Amino acid sequence: MSTNQSDKAMQTISPETLRAVYLSPSECEFFKSENGFLGAVIGEERHERVILARALPLSCPDEYICISDVERKEIGIVEKISDFSESQQALINEELNHRYFSPVITEIKSIKEKFGNFYFDVLLGDLKKNFTVKDLTKNIRYHGEGFDLIDVDGNRYRIINFSEIPAKSRRKLEPYLY
Numbered sequence: 001m002s003t004n005q006s007d008k009a010m011q012t013i014s015p016e017t018l019r020a021v022y023l024s025p026s027e028c029e030f031f032k033s034e035n036g037f038l039g040a041v042i043g044e045e046r047h048e049r050v051i052l053a054r055a056l057p058l059s060c061p062d063e064y065i066c067i068s069d070v071e072r073k074e075i076g077i078v079e080k081i082s083d084f085s086e087s088q089q090a091l092i093n094e095e096l097n098h099r100y101f102s103p104v105i106t107e108i109k110s111i112k113e114k115f116g117n118f119y120f121d122v123l124l125g126d127l128k129k130n131f132t133v134k135d136l137t138k139n140i141r142y143h144g145e146g147f148d149l150i151d152v153d154g155n156r157y158r159i160i161n162f163s164e165i166p167a168k169s170r171r172k173l174e175p176y177l178y
Contacts (some may be wrong), residue, residue, distance in 0.1 A: 023076040030091040038095045058143040102158040108169035
């Protein structure tokens with residue numbers, strides 16, 4: 001970054017711009033717009049479309065949800081989804097599930113390694129799926145009893161609880177985990 005760019009960045013960063021605005025259910029109400037997008041009324045301001053993102057998607061998926069406008073300008077943060085009514089939670093979760101779609105692996109049929117790429121043949125429930133993970137050690141994210149595998153296209157495949165998938169599947173994956 002050049003000195004000129006650095007000076008400009010310092011002028012735009014202040015304690016005020018770094019301050020997070022936490023929104024309670026009394027300050028924020030979600031709705032579906034005519035076009036099917038998630039919108040929100042925050043305070044007196046109506047946003048016809050908002051974007052939700054998890055600040056901590058693996059460790060706290062239902063906490064610290066960032067609300068941004070379509071220009072990606074942060075509006076505020078919802079501390080806990082559970083603070084909202086069931087109907088509001090349904091809208092929030094529908095949007096987050098769409099954004100963070102992560103199919104769950106129920107069985108591993110095979111894993112083949114070739115030149116640092118790992119070729120997975122798995123079952124996602126009844127659906128067969130093949131995907132490739134490059135450098136498995138860098139593209140696995142552990143969470144609790146399970147983990148996510150991130151393929152070469154950035155898609156995330158989830159194993160919720162490693163000990164609950166079939167033993168035959170665990171044996172295929174175990175040599176690559178440690």
